Amino acid sequence: xxxxxxNRKFAVGMIISIVFLVIALLGPWFVSSVMQVDPRGIDYxxxxxxxxxxxxxxxxxxxxxxxxxxxxxxxxSVTVGLLSGIIxxxxxxxxxxxxxxxxxxxxxxxxxxxxxxxxxxxxxxxxIIAGYVQEAGILLIAVxxxxxxxxxxxxxxxxxxxxxxxxxxxSALRTVGESTPRIIAVEVVPHLGGVISxxxxxxxxxxxxxxxxxAFLGLGSTSEITWGTMVSQAQTGGAILRGHWWFFLPxxxxxxxxxxxxxxxxxxxxxxxNPQLNARLNARTRQFNREQRRRRALAEAGGPx
Amino acid sequence: MSDxxxxxxxxxxxxxxxxxxxxxRGRGGSFLLQRAGFYVVTAWVALTLNxxxxxxxxxxxxxxxxxxxxxxxxxxxxxxxxxxIRTLYGDPNxxxxxxxxxxxxxxxxxxxxxxxxxxxxxxxDLILAALPWTLFLVxxxxxVAWVVGTGLxxxxxxxxxxxxxxxxxxxxxxxxxxxxFWVALVCLWxxxxxxxxxxxxxxxxxxxxxxxTNFWFLASVLQYGALPILTSIFVGFAGWLxxxxxxxxxxxxxxxxxxxxxEGLSNRRVTFRYAARNAMLPNITGLxxxxxxxxxxxxxxxxxxxYPGMGYLLFNAITTKDYPLMQAIFLMIVLAVLIAxxxxxxxxxxxxxxxxxx
Numbered sequence: 237x238x239x240x241x242x243n244r245k246f247a248v249g250m251i252i253s254i255v256f257l258v259i260a261l262l263g264p265w266f267v268s269s270v271m272q273v274d275p276r277g278i279d280y281x282x283x284x285x286x287x288x289x290x291x292x293x294x295x296x297x298x299x300x301x302x303x304x305x306x307x308x309x310x311x312x313s314v315t316v317g318l319l320s321g322i323i324x325x326x327x328x329x330x331x332x333x334x335x336x337x338x339x340x341x342x343x344x345x346x347x348x349x350x351x352x353x354x355x356x357x358x359x360x361x362x363x364i365i366a367g368y369v370q371e372a373g374i375l376l377i378a379v380x381x382x383x384x385x386x387x388x389x390x391x392x393x394x395x396x397x398x399x400x401x402x403x404x405x406x407s408a409l410r411t412v413g414e415s416t417p418r419i420i421a422v423e424v425v426p427h428l429g430g431v432i433s434x435x436x437x438x439x440x441x442x443x444x445x446x447x448x449x450x451a452f453l454g455l456g457s458t459s460e461i462t463w464g465t466m467v468s469q470a471q472t473g474g475a476i477l478r479g480h481w482w483f484f485l486p487x488x489x490x491x492x493x494x495x496x497x498x499x500x501x502x503x504x505x506x507x508x509x510n511p512q513l514n515a516r517l518n519a520r521t522r523q524f525n526r527e528q529r530r531r532r533a534l535a536e537a538g539g540p541x
Numbered sequence: 542m543s544d545x546x547x548x549x550x551x552x553x554x555x556x557x558x559x560x561x562x563x564x565x566r567g568r569g570g571s572f573l574l575q576r577a578g579f580y581v582v583t584a585w586v587a588l589t590l591n592x593x594x595x596x597x598x599x600x601x602x603x604x605x606x607x608x609x610x611x612x613x614x615x616x617x618x619x620x621x622x623x624x625x626i627r628t629l630y631g632d633p634n635x636x637x638x639x640x641x642x643x644x645x646x647x648x649x650x651x652x653x654x655x656x657x658x659x660x661x662x663x664x665x666d667l668i669l670a671a672l673p674w675t676l677f678l679v680x681x682x683x684x685v686a687w688v689v690g691t692g693l694x695x696x697x698x699x700x701x702x703x704x705x706x707x708x709x710x711x712x713x714x715x716x717x718x719x720x721x722f723w724v725a726l727v728c729l730w731x732x733x734x735x736x737x738x739x740x741x742x743x744x745x746x747x748x749x750x751x752x753x754t755n756f757w758f759l760a761s762v763l764q765y766g767a768l769p770i771l772t773s774i775f776v777g778f779a780g781w782l783x784x785x786x787x788x789x790x791x792x793x794x795x796x797x798x799x800x801x802x803x804e805g806l807s808n809r810r811v812t813f814r815y816a817a818r819n820a821m822l823p824n825i826t827g828l829x830x831x832x833x834x835x836x837x838x839x840x841x842x843x844x845x846x847x848y849p850g851m852g853y854l855l856f857n858a859i860t861t862k863d864y865p866l867m868q869a870i871f872l873m874i875v876l877a878v879l880i881a882x883x884x885x886x887x888x889x890x891x892x893x894x895x896x897x898x899x
Binding site for chain 2 (some may be wrong): 355
């Protein structure tokens with residue numbers, strides 16, 4: 237754990253993610269009791285108003301406080317991300333470990349399905365389903381996204397499981413007569429930690445992205461506030477044409493920050509598990525080599541003379 | 542070619558180079574044949590999903606569609622039109638298998654039904670008009686983003702942990718985490734509305750005659766396409782950068798790169814001809830797996846700039862609940878992704894000798 241926190245990329249990513257999680261958890265409470273603002277409440281004196289002490293991030297085209305919406309939207313977006321991420325990860329682990337562990341015909345069948353689903357553009361599938369189920373709530377959207385997102389993760393989990401399956405500790409348990417589901421659950425899955433966590437993080441961000449894209453296409457939730465619905469409202473409300481940057485910049489930046497944070501966590505995890513990728517270690521090795529060369533050159537120059 | 546042969550561990554093929562080409566073509570060919578078979582299966586799955594989704598939705602979409610057309614246009618449907626709608630959206634009076642076969646039949650002949658929003662234009666006409674615009678955007682922006690990203694990845698990955706790596710990698714990561722439609726909105730705001738450098742909407746200058754041979758028309762296409770293309774490049778290049786960087790970092794520590802350096806070859810030669818050349822392969826397969834995501838981004842970008850491509854068509858289809866149009870666009874996106882995948886596979890066979898040998 238200390239090695240994890242020492243990695244700068246990992247630490248930065250973790251801090252940003254935790255901040256967003258806290259906002260998603262406590263945000264609604266904060267908005268209603270500390271800021272004392274109703275995120276849907278309309279301030280008729282300030283319509284499309286720029287940032288001011290009353291409205292720190294200004295108001296939108298109908299006079300709602302942008303900061304309050306941004307905080308409430310964090311809960312919506314993070315919920316969609318987490319829920320879809322959890323669904324996708326659970327399916328990926330179940331399918332990936334089963335295929336990788338059993339091998340043979342079940343593996344080939346599952347792998348064929350995974351390959352087909354991976355090649356089909358998930359985004360296109362998503363919009364066509366959402367197109368029929370118009371005015372879906374964010375929970376339904378999250379479930380559909382989760383059901384579409386798992387194939388990529390399943391593939392890498394399968395590959396990892398295949399190598400674990402032939403290690404000594406699994407074959408030992410097999411000879412003892414342990415049941416297959418138990419071996420997978422107790423011995424294989426814990427060793428997949430790295431793959432699973434990186435897949436989960438990617439799935440969370442992809443979920444937030446997809447929800448925002450759906451909202452922008454006009455297929456998002458109409459009752460809940462998410463960062464996606466905020467950007468889409470800014471677009472339809474003409475905020476861009478009038479240059480009301482305080483309305484459309486913050487939600488997009490928030491999405492970008494979350495994506496950045498999770499990518500940094502994954503980067504950090506990669507560097508720790510694969511020392512070859514460690515940037516700081518690499519830089520130090522190069523410095524060491526340079527120093528060696530310089531010394532040798534000095535010694536050669538000084539030696540024979 | 543001789544450079545790589547020097548460093549790659551010698552295989553039987555390099556000892557007797559004469560009979561290789563013929564055999565190589567054969568192996569590469571069977572690999573491609575296998576891939577083509579896979580894509581046909583995938584296309585069939587997409588077609589089947591397209592068939593099943595409206596039939597599993599609550600209510601009777603075919604009935605609703607017929608009503609919607611009469612309501613919107615006031616036109617009475619001819620029996621042939623009703624028949625076509627039934628084929629595509631479900632008929633309670635015939636069994637599912639029969640419906641499926643006639644559905645496949647009409648798709649193969651290019652009959653996607655009639656667009657509700659622009660009754661009575663056939664869907665296929667709308668799609669054929671929009672497709673070239675999207676292909677242009679996707680083609681240009683993907684190629685530029687790939688070249689820029691891969692190039693920067695080579696430079697950054699050659700010195701991991703260097704100054705450039707420490708700054709450029711996180712910054713471009715941040716850029717690539719922005720949603721494409723949002724970047725498009727910001728570009729629209731800055732470059733079109735505030736600075737007024739580029740036009741804010743459309744695909745060409747409407748005052749110029751619409752002729753593919755007219756120079757001014759082509760110039761206006763470039764001018765109007767600039768912002769959507771810039772947006773897609775901005776969102777897309779970083780992904781290639783990271784993939785290339787990570788492959789470079791591992792490749793640079795390989796023995797053959799050390800050997801090349803020990804031979805006293807110039808830094809540039811080692812970087813590009815030895816390390817980058819081999820590290821690039823995953824980026825080429827990556828091209829295939831990411832084409833779906835690229836298309837998704839372009840589709841959303843088009844909406845922002847009201848660009849006359851598939852994305853804008855899709856947006857119109859969704860806002861007017863034009864299901865025939867939506868489903869045809871879905872099939873087109875799938876088809877485009879499969880074709881792009883196949884092209885990438887072919888490129889891979891050309892570039893990686895290992896897919897041809899053993």
